[in-house]
Amino acid sequence: MIVISNPMEIVNETNIINALFEEGMELFHIRKPNYSIEELRSFLxxxxxxxxSKLVLHQHHVLAEKFQIKRLHFTEKDRLAKPNRFLKPVRFLSTSVHSITDFNGLPNIFDYSFLSxxxxxxxxxxxxxxxxAFEEIKKRTNQHTKLIALGGVSVENIKNTLSNGFDNIAILGTIWNSKNPIENFKKCQKIVHSF
Incomplete structure (x- = not known):
C-alpha cells in the first residue's frame, strides 16, 4: 500500500508521516507541486x-542525491515532455496514467504506475x-509494470479493488481527509495485508 502526501500543507504533517512509518508504511510519495526547492528541502x-529509502519524490528530483532518495515519480506530463530524464537503473521509477492504453504503452523502465x-x-x-476501471484493466497487456489503483480508494473498497486485477493501491484522501489519519491507515493496512 502506498500513501501520497496531501499537495497542501497539513498541520503536524511530518510528525504524522513519521508515525505512519512507525506503523509500517512501506512507501510514501511526496507530492508538493507548489513547494519551492527550499520548502521541500525543509520538509524532507x-x-x-x-x-x-521509502520516500518517492514527485518534484525537485535534484534533492534525491542529497537525501539519498532512490525513488522518483514522473507525472504523465513530465514523462511525455522529458523522456530522457529517467535515470534507471540507478533509481526506482514510477509514473501516472489515466487510461489502460497509456499503461500498456509504458516503457519497461517503470516499476509501477498509478491509474486514476x-x-x-x-x-x-x-x-x-x-x-x-475494472472493465478497462481486462485489456491489460503490460505485465512488467505494476498497476496501482488511485482515486477514491478507501477502507470500504480496498478488498474489491485488489480482488479485481490491481497489483496494489495508493491512498491520499482516505488518510489526509480523515480526523484520525493513523487509525485510518491501520484499517487500510490490515485489509491489504489480508491479501
Whole structure:
C-alpha cells in the first residue's frame, strides 16, 4: 500500500508521516507541486532519515542525491515532455496514467504506475472516473509494470479493488481527509495485508 502526501500543507504533517512509518508504511510519495526547492528541502529534513529509502519524490528530483532518495515519480506530463530524464537503473521509477492504453504503452523502465481515478476522488472535487476501471484493466497487456489503483480508494473498497486485477493501491484522501489519519491507515493496512 502506498500513501501520497496531501499537495497542501497539513498541520503536524511530518510528525504524522513519521508515525505512519512507525506503523509500517512501506512507501510514501511526496507530492508538493507548489513547494519551492527550499520548502521541500525543509520538509524532507523533518522526516526521520531512516525512512528516506521509502520516500518517492514527485518534484525537485535534484534533492534525491542529497537525501539519498532512490525513488522518483514522473507525472504523465513530465514523462511525455522529458523522456530522457529517467535515470534507471540507478533509481526506482514510477509514473501516472489515466487510461489502460497509456499503461500498456509504458516503457519497461517503470516499476509501477498509478491509474486514476478508479472511484470518485475523496480529495479532488468533481474528479470522477469516465470508464469502469475494472472493465478497462481486462485489456491489460503490460505485465512488467505494476498497476496501482488511485482515486477514491478507501477502507470500504480496498478488498474489491485488489480482488479485481490491481497489483496494489495508493491512498491520499482516505488518510489526509480523515480526523484520525493513523487509525485510518491501520484499517487500510490490515485489509491489504489480508491479501
Amino acid at each position: 529534513s523533518a522526516i526521520n532519515s531512516s525512512y528516506y 481515478p478508479i472511484y470518485s476522488s475523496i480529495s479532488k472535487e468533481n474528479y470522477v472516473p469516465t470508464k469502469n
